[in-house]
Amino acid sequence: MGVSALPFQEDRLASQQTVQQGQESPGAAAIADSLAAIGLADSSRVADRLWAFHSLLRDADQELNLTRLRSFAAIVEKHYVDSLLPLVLAPFTGRVMDLGSGGGFPGIPLALARPDLRFVLVEGRRRRTAFLQAAVDELGATNVEVVSRKLNPFDEVPVDTVVVRAVARAEDLLNRVARSLRVGGLAILMKGPDCDDEIVA
Secondary structure, X not given: OEEEEEEOOOOOHHHHHHHHHOOOOOOHHHHHHHHHHOOOXXXXXXXXXXXXXXXXHHHHHHHHOOOXXXXXXXXXXXXXXXXXXXXXXXOOOOEEEEEOOOOOOOHHHHHHHOOOOEEEEEEOOHHHHHHHHHXXXXXXXXXXXXXXXXXXXXXOOOEEEEEEEOOOOHHHHHHHHOOXXXXXXXXXXXXXXXXXXXXXX
């Protein structure tokens, strides 16, 4: 099993200026500029899909508190850009699990960008999985499956890649996916800048 701990604070700096410039005019064009700044292929198509998701997210957020972010620029930078950076930095193959998907991050942006891959969004909170399923249906994202349960170390949800915006320690996360991730698969842990002590060679 390969493990990548990806620090995103520095990588996102290149897109911050573009995001801020789009702050006054929310829309697909502003998202596309930010995605192009990180080198994402087909950024205009992906941005159109994310703009459709953005509307669903903001409508549901008032009731479900899906994100603490309120400004368009912050959502683009910290949700959409961050979610898609792994596509630029690491290889994705086969069936991909988003563990603890929450409001759909990073799984839904990744699935919209890579319709050729299958994604499994695993989330234990029922109201959030209801939102995820409704969003997937509305977007017509047929490459996404929503799994409504909290994954434990004894569960098996066979995948080739795991990606998670990691709030738990790396060791705990890897234990939870040990039976699900195929031999030779890739676990991508999207960690903050202070994760050095968690990285084991």
